[in-house]
Amino acid sequence: MKLPRTYTLKEICQLSGTTFLGNENHGITGINEIHMVEPGDIVFVDHPKYYDKALSSKATTIIINKEVEPPEGKALIISEDPFSVFNFLTKKFMPDQAWGEARAEIHPTAQIAPGVVLGRNVRIGAGSIIHPNVVIYDNATIGDRVIIHANTVIGGHAFYYKKRPTAAYEKMHSCGAVLIEDDAEIGCGCSIDKGVSGTTRIGAGTKIDNHVHIGHDTNVGKNCLFAAQVGIAGCVVVEDGVTIWGQVGIRSDVVLGKGCVVMAQSGISKNLEEGKTYFGTPADEAREKFKEMAYTRRIPDIIAEIESLKKSLG
DSSP, X not given: OEEEEEEEHXXXXXXXXXXXXXXXXXXXXXXXXXXXXXXXXXXXXXXXXXXXXHHTSSOSEEEESSOOOOOTTOEEEEOSOHHHHHHHHHHHHSOOOOOSXXXXXXXXXXXXXXXXXXXXXXXXXXXXXXXXXXXXXXSEEEOTTOEEOTTOEEEEOOXXXXXXXXXXXXEOOOOOEEEEOTTOEEOTTOEEEOXXXXXXXXXXXXEEOSSOEEOTTOEEOTTOEEOTTOEEOTTOEEOTTOEEOTTOEEOSSOEEOTTOEEOTTOXXXXXXXXXXXXXXXXXXXXXXXXXXXXXXXXXXXXXXXXXXXXXXXX
């Protein structure tokens, strides 16, 4: 998310009650989680395993729970609880959703069915059709000629929690957006979560079947095809022309290469190369997986042959 103006490091620390290392006039223009950061952004890190990743990221201000030398051109905000500071700042600049009078920009040729609920800062383009009981949260942009079928939710909160020592879970504040580009179609009963601080995107011409879930900050390319009950975690990149068949599950932070195909009920745990077909859990190239299955079916016969050989040898 972008801030309404450039803030100095000193101003941000005064707001959040924190200390800092670096130039007090260091400029801050945005707040983003690690997968979405760019120069000018604040990011947080609270585990030694990820210190290097955060410090070497594009973010130029890092909220951290250890005093270290700031990398060149960067500044540090010091806190015992970086997660809470990050949450405080995102809520400060993008408060929780307040359902009330919709402030939506709807093209005159768009069709909005009875029962549709719209949040603030929603834009719906020309010729789009929003079917009954669709809910569109704040900060969603729907392109031209988009079709969203009944009971779908656009812009729900990210499934992102931090486990505390008390075993309770603290929720990460979702303040991002959703962008659905021209000519996309979203089936019934789908859920497309908004970004934590960035944008979840559905590319132009992509078609999504019923009961599909797409997690926060996932970027779906153009002309993709998703069958029913696909589940995609947050921060996934699905490149153009990818086909995903029913009940496929995809873990976070992976890339599905351009034009690849994932067969039904597969589980994706790593990046997939473009133009190839995958199957299985964990998924692998379909031809190799089918060979494995064929070999597996032969195991009882192989065991029987071994037992027969043992008997013949006495």
